[in-house]
Amino acid sequence: MHVRRFTGRRLAAPALALCVALVPGVAQAADTPWGESGEGDSKGGTKGGGGTIYAESKVQVRTSGGKRTTKSGELTPANSNWTPPACWYEPAFSPKEIEATVKAFRTLENLPIIGGFGKLAGDVLDHRYKDGHPYKDYNRDKQGKGMFWAAVKNKNRLDDPEVNSCDRQPFWVDDNDTPDVPMAVSPKILAEYAYDELPIPGTEIELAPEGETKVNLPTWAWLDRAKFKKVSVTASLPDTNISATTTARPVSLRIEPGTKDAETYPASGECPIGKDGSIGEPWTRGKGKQAPPCGVKYLRSSGDGSYDLKATVTWEISWTGTGSAGERLPDGEFGADQRVVVKEIQSINR
Template sequence: MKRPLKRLSAVLTAGTCWSLLALPGVATADDTLGGDTQGATQEANAGKDGTVSVTVGGVVFDRSKNGSGNSAGALTSSTSWTPPPCWYAPKYTPEQLQKYLEPTWEAGSTGYQWDAEQRDRYVKGHPYKDFNKDKTGKGYFWDSFVNKDFPPGWDSCEEPIFWVDQGDPPPANIENAVTPKVLAELAYAEIRVPSTEVTLAPAAATKVNLPTWAWLDAADFKPVSVTASVPVIGISATATAKPVSLRIEPGTKDAVTYPASGVCEVNNDRIGQPYAKGKADQTPPCGVRYLRSSGNGTYPLQATITWEIDWTGSGGASGDLPDGTFGATQDVVVQEIQAVNR
């Protein structure tokens, strides 16, 4: 039987909820299961660089190898794919499920028929007898966690709370029950990549018809990753984002890009090449040449990096996820070359 929507698991908003607490330690079964909020609790371990590891929805996210800084941001999938809007994970021991459901039944707030069906399912043996207490320590009841950031999650996870024996996979017919692949997809949503503001030469202002060199600092230009795990059942997955190319959009049609496509590929762990004295007459491997002055204003140069995403998980699982992009805009001043008459 499907649950009424009002009985769905507590709604979680990834971007706003996960930074509330700062508690040390690694999640245990007791940390990630049960509770009056249906397990919609979290823990966070703040690192020196501002990154955190968090526990939410029965899943631990290790973001210690993520991009950092005020300008870091989330990836946008290059396709219509999005991470799961909801997922199923271990949430209750038999005793915790009893503690959660019985007060609801006693209150009668969900109606006699629904309560009776729930008692039949979890107490009277159809299929679980006395909350599966005879299996205490041998598995968990799984329930849904909904992420409001990825609608329409409300309609995606309506399966009633179900039991999974320890060491067994979740039922194959239940979509988005946590597996290494689903964990990788959830980790994708937590990846943050550094700013894509490129270094330009000339820096303060460039000139009409003067090639402007563009490149990214190699120190910031490196892979980032997030690991998602469910400690109580011993599965995990790490999603890694690797920068592969930079697209430059000059902000005006009166410009020429280098290369002509505007896409600068990675070369020896770097995109573009720093300008050096003596290269003024050379064509930059990555850059732009403006054909018209920006007048009293500026041109909004858009720099967007494409990141390839792959993942590895427990049990030797691995795969690829859709590429992601992240961009930033920076203002460019373009001046006319001043000629001197003698």
């Protein structure tokens, strides 16, 4: 995978805000100047040292086939050992921009509380990017010939303990070169990021009878075909040739009645998707007490309360991207509870 050249961008204002956020971490690095300690890599990156410079990700997303609403949900990977990446590295700073970032630290010297930390941060960063350890004069002679790549955090995974695992300081990568660094942005990483961006509709199934049903009466269940359909998200990094499209397709509905005193249709509780893309079949008059292709039959009243019926949709996930003809990601699940009141059938004795 080769990365095409970035066009010029200005990050002076964000860089200053970034500096303020980093000052506490810089204090921890006082005894280990960046660029001289930690685990190095072939592109001059340095791991560890505390106070890692993080950039704001420039990844953009475009959705097809659906949109996020207040009822949209997030997929839970069926493979519990896998999650989308919490962080990665991507092109972030030109030589002029990394210089502006370092100089922005110097402007913090006169601020209350921060004061000396700003100077310390500037000294440490100068040592790395200006004084030749490992970069000299901010790589000005390479302006327009590459970028400093920096760590970014997945905004959807900020509570993930791994979010700080990308702890290398910004490192230089020439145009059309691929950095030999774990978690350097790639089509696959973008595809995995898009996994979290998929607009999964709220899982509320249609029921008949609706709201209240009777003991031993089959309750039909189905999904709205207009709502539960294939959706895609394309994640791309502007000014590069890196992009990926992740697609989710509903494949089955699992029903959990909320009580052991119930039977599901089919007996497994798994309602597969039909050839026409439907899951379950809407109830219509005349079907009476027929067994539904997808549904539930309660064997005992819910009394003065209700049962929490849980409906979970399984989504099959695949992706395509730069240099990839198509691959799979772990299936995802999203479910929700809805209350079902079950009453005894009242009979009249004559």
